[in-house]
Amino acid sequence: MSRFALHPATRLIAWIALLIAVQLLSGVVLGAALVLACLAGRRIVRRGMKLLWRTRWLLASLFVILAWGTAGDPLWPSDHAPTYEGLAQAWMHIGRLLLVLMAVAAFLETMSLPDLLTATHAALAPLRRVGFDPDRGVVRLMLALRYAEDLPRPRDWTVLLDDSVTVDCGSVDIHSQRLGGWDAVVLAAIVLAGGLAVISGGSF
Structure with missing residues (x-):
């Protein structure tokens, strides 16, 4: 990396x-x-x-x-x-x-999908303190994305009710990765830019 x-x-x-x-x-x-x-x-x-x-x-x-x-x-x-x-x-x-x-x-x-799931998992991790399970949230996101990607587009919407229409969810690895120095710089820049936007009245 x-x-x-x-x-x-x-x-x-x-x-x-x-x-x-x-x-x-x-x-x-x-x-x-x-x-x-x-x-x-x-x-x-x-x-x-x-x-x-x-x-x-x-x-x-x-x-x-x-x-x-x-x-x-x-x-x-x-x-x-x-x-x-x-x-x-x-x-x-x-x-x-x-x-x-x-x-x-x-x-x-x-x-990529693994990166998106890793990012979502890391972003939701602080919510553990209020009882939210980030693992469950990431799994639901993966299922939604796979379902939207693999679901056929029938001309008749009633086909969606057919039990034979299935989606192969597969598996996706979520990499455990710590934030680095450049991450801190970028996040600090985002916070600083947001503060300047508020001070300037939010128009450019």
Whole structure:
């Protein structure tokens, strides 16, 4: 293992922090972030485009609702024209959603199932003090992921009630790994960035 490798739990927390940070971006900073996201790598961009295609109707609906449903100055003299304010809102929210899709694509491409389960187990470990069993939680997560991945997509939803449809859960090893020095640096940076975001009013 590389000395600079991060613990899966640190990567998971950093990914969640990234999703939260995306919601604070707007304007030129948002546009620059989208450009940088396109440079994340061919595999990540390809998976991101697949997610974008799957959500195309959501994006189109969001654009129409915001562009035509937000009060403001019309783009051209007409009662049915979109407004400048609506287009600005549509750009901001759709841009943020595109960044979220790219973040999800990057997460799926770089985080294997064993790493995800290891990260989840480590993140849930402190909850033992309140009676929550992280082992049970990780097993349920594994079952849900395997079920979603292997379940066939029938045209008739009643086939889902057929007892013959089974899912092979298999087994996944969870590696016991301690947090290293770089993990502490990254987590401290996340906390510091969160504090600065709160102080600055949460907008970039």
